[in-house]
Amino acid sequence: MAPLLSLCMIVKNEAHQLRRCLTSVQPWVDEIILVDTGSEDDTVAIAGEFTPHVYAVEWQQDFAAARNYSLQWATGEWIFYIDADEELIVTDSHWRSQLLDQGIDCFSVLRQEAGTHHNWSDFANVRFARRQPGLRFVGALHEQLNTAQGKVGALKGIHLLHHNQQTQEQFLKKIRDRNIPILEQMVQRGDRRLMNLVCLGDHYAACGRTEQSRDWYHQALDAIAEDIEQQRLPQETTWLRHLLFWATYTAFEAKDYDTAQYYASYGLRYFNAYPPLLYAAGLIVFELGLPRGALPYFHRCLDLFSRGTYDRSEPFDRQWMTTQPAYSLGFTYMTLQEQERAITYFQKTLEFNPHYQPAQQHLQHLLSATAPSG
Template identity: 30%
Template structure:
C-alpha cells in the first residue's frame, strides 16, 4: 500500500491562487488540511470544492504556531507543506510518489520565486522549462527549504517568521535531509501579488520581535535586514545587517546586501569595503562585483564601473542587471556603440527587460536615430513589468 500524504496549508484571503495550488497536487495527496487564519474572501469556498478539511486558527503573530497547528491535524504517513501562492509541476508528481517510499528521510525543494525585477539577487531568466507555470514572468530567483517529511516524528516549525522545520529535523538522530531536483513554483514576488498584499505591515514587526526573542541569532538579523531593504528602509537594513555580521562575519550574502544598502545610503567608502569582504569570501561573487560597479557609478567613476561590470558578466554571462549597468556606464563615457551592444546582450538574455529597451531607446534618441528610438521606447511601454503575468 502506497504511503499517504497530507497536504498542510495555512491560508488567509488566497482566492486568486488557491485553486491553482490545490489542482497541482490533488493527484498526489490523500488529504488536504486547510488552516484558515481569518479569510474574508472565497478561499474557504474554493477549499471545500477539493474536499479539504478546514480548521480555524486565531492569528497570534506567529507563523510557526499556525503551521504546527496544521501539522497536528494531519493523519497521513507524510506531510507536504505548501503556501497558496505555490504550485508543483505535474511532471514532478511521479518522483514525489517514489520518494515517499523511503524511510527516515526528509526532502528539500528548490523554491522558484517568479519576479519581473531583474535587479534582485540571483535573478535568472526563464527558459521555458515550465511553460504553464512560468506564465509571462521574465525570470526568477531560487532558495532551498524542506517541505516534505514523515508525520508522527516530532518535526515542528520554529521561528515566529521565516519559519523552518530544518532545525527540529536535525535534532532527531535517525532523520536526514535530502535535496530533490523538484521546484516549488512561487508567485509571492510577482507584481500582481505585491500590489495586492502589504506583507511589510506584518513581516517587519514580526522580524523585529524575532530578533528580540533570539538576540544571538545572526540569521534573524539578516532576515530583518532583507525585509527592511525590500521595503526601502535602507538605514534600518544597514543596522540589521551590521548586527548580523557582528554575530557571523562569514556569511557571504550579508556582506553583499550590506554593501548594497551602504551604497544606497551614500556611504560609498564603507560600501566598497563591505563588497571587498564579500569578494574575499568568494572570489567569483558576481553580485558583489555588480554592486561594486554601482558604487563606482554613483561616485562618477564610470571607467572603473565598466571594468567590474565586465568582471561580473564574465562570471555570469546571463547577468541582466550587469549588462544594463554596463550600458549606462559606457554611454556616460561616450562609448555609444558599446553601450548599445550591452543593452542588446541584456535583451538576448531577457527579451522583456524594460530598462534595457528604455535606455536603448534613449540612446538612439540622443544619436538622432528616431525610428529605432521609437521602436524600443514603444516596446518598453508595452512590456512594463507592472503588466506582467
C-alpha cells in the same frame, strides 16, 4: 501502512485562489490537512471539496503555531507544505519516487514567479520533510521547518509557481500592519536571528522609513561583525547574501569604496555565484578607475543568468543579472572606446528591458556616430 505524502496547509480568506492550488496538488498527495485561521469568505467550503480534514484554530499572530497545529493531524511518511497563492507544477510524473531515498530527510523545491510583471529570481525552499519526532515549524513569521540537522536534497521534476496578486497598497498594508509588529515582537522576545533583523530592514525600507531601515540593517551587520573580521561564515546564513549586498551597495553609493570593497570581497569569498554582489563589485572596480577590470564581473552576471547557474539560496531582483550588467558592459565598452561592443550590450540591455532609457540614449548616439555620412 502509512501514506507516503501528507500536504499540510494553513489558510485565511483564500477563496479567490485556493481551488487552483488544491487542484494542482490533489493528484500527487495522499492526504490533505487544511487548517483555517479565521476565514470570512468561502475558503472552508472550497477546502471541503478536496478533503475531509479541515480544521480551525484561533489566529495568534504566529504562523509557526498554526502550521504546527496542522502537523499533528498528518499521518504520511513525508510532510509537504504549500501556500494558497502557489501552484504545484509537475514536469516528471515519477517525481515522488525521490521520497523513497532513505538517506535524505528533507527536500528543497524551486519557487518561481508567475507572469512577467514580478522580477524576482526563482529560489530553492525546503518544503518537504520526513515526518519524525520533533519535526516542527519555528518562527512566528517567515516560518521554517527545523530541518537543520537533516540531509537536504533538491527535488526534481516539480516546482512551485507563485501567483502574486497583491497590489502595492495591499503589500505595504500587510507588512506595516502584520509583519513588522510580529517581527519586532519576536526580536523583543530574544529571537534575534539574522533573517529577522534583515527582514525588518527590508520592511521599513519598503514603507519609506529610511532611518528605521538603516538601524535594523546595521544591527544585522553588528551581529556578524566578528565573523566578517575573522573571514569565517556565520552559523546562520539566511538573508546573509542580501545583507552583504545592501552593505556593499549602500557604501558604494556613499562613495565609501573601502567599506564597499570590504563587504563585497567577504561576500564573494563565500557567495561567488550571487549576481547582486558580483555586479556591485564590478561597479566598485569601475569607479576605482579600472574599467577593464570591471568587465569580468559584469560578464559573469550575464553568464550565470544564461546558464541558470546562479545562487538560488534566496530570491533577488533579476535586474542584477540581466538589465544592469548588460547596461554596465555597454557603458564600460563605450568608456574604453570599443563602440561595436558597446552597441552590442546596449542592444542586449533593451532585450531585457525595452524601456531602459539610458541604454536607448547611448545606443542612439553610438548608432548615429557610426552611421555612414551622406
